Amino acid sequence: MDKAIHWVSHIEVNPSSSRILFLHRWTERVSDETCFLHRLITANPDGSDLRLLECSDHPLPQLASDFDPASVGTFAYEKSEYQISHPLWKDDQHIIVWGPHAEEIHYHLYQDRPEGVVEVIGRDILTENGHMSFSPQNSRWMISDTYPDPESSIRDLFLFDTRGDVRIPLGGFYTSPDLGKENRCDLHPRWKRDGSQVCIDSIHDGERRLYTIDVSKITQGNGP
Structure with a gap:
């Protein structure tokens, strides 16, 4: 993270306005989205009680000096197996997201509390972001x-x-x-x-x- 640029995106408020979710993203190569790293985080509206629900930390061969970003397709980033994408509250306690968990990528349903409760939605049926x-x-x-x-x-x-x-x-x-x-x-x-x-x-x-x-x-x- 030391050399990276950091930002947050996909900020969503739960139905009762008691919690927010957001993606923390960071990268050393801003021009190439396949190099983005992701964390799914929830918090109280005042920023307290941060909870890390998922982190897609992974190797980045794209950072090699001979990597050509032009070789990456338009939708390669959205279809990446490491992408944490489009998180949304289902209700006050559950978040649906496309992303990796336990070395598999699916539509996952996360429980905000207790952390660590994750359910696959549509296994073998919903196979794309x-x-x-x-x-x-x-x-x-x-x-x-x-x-x-x-x-x-x-x-x-x-x-x-x-x-x-x-x-x-x-x-x-x-x-x-x-x-x-x-x-x-x-x-x-x-x-x-x-x-x-x-x-x-x-x-x-x-x-x-x-x-x-x-x-x-x-x-x-x-x-x-």
Whole structure:
């Protein structure tokens, strides 16, 4: 850490405003995201009672003098096995995150207290990083997406039924592989407050647009 630049990101407040979470990230090579290191931390709003839930400390061959950052794909960072990504409170005590734990990378559900209680969500079903969140009306339902498939350039959008461990596809959306890191368009799904719809950003029609999708028949019924 001595030679690194440090910052925090992905700051989130739990539903009762009693705890915050954030990612502490640091690196010696700012221009190459695959060299970022990560810690998932929670705290009281005044900064007291810090709790370290996860640390993705790992070897960094990318720091070698002959490493070429241009050889790294646009989405290599998001798909890294060391990435701690997109943490979000499920409720006042639980945090969903894509990241490594016990030498495996999954959607993990962390318990803020007691620390050390970690559960895998969707083992062998949810196998890629995405932008996940739970329905504000029923945390049984989680919405998420994927980054583009390297061959088809399709991003998948899906619901996940945490009660039955069922992944329900909602659609696949093309994104031009010519888009770079700065101007790409992730789906970033998010819920309507009543849990009946989700909205996404997409560029599959050739322009960046906002779309809404009705999921009420699934989320307000008994599932698919």
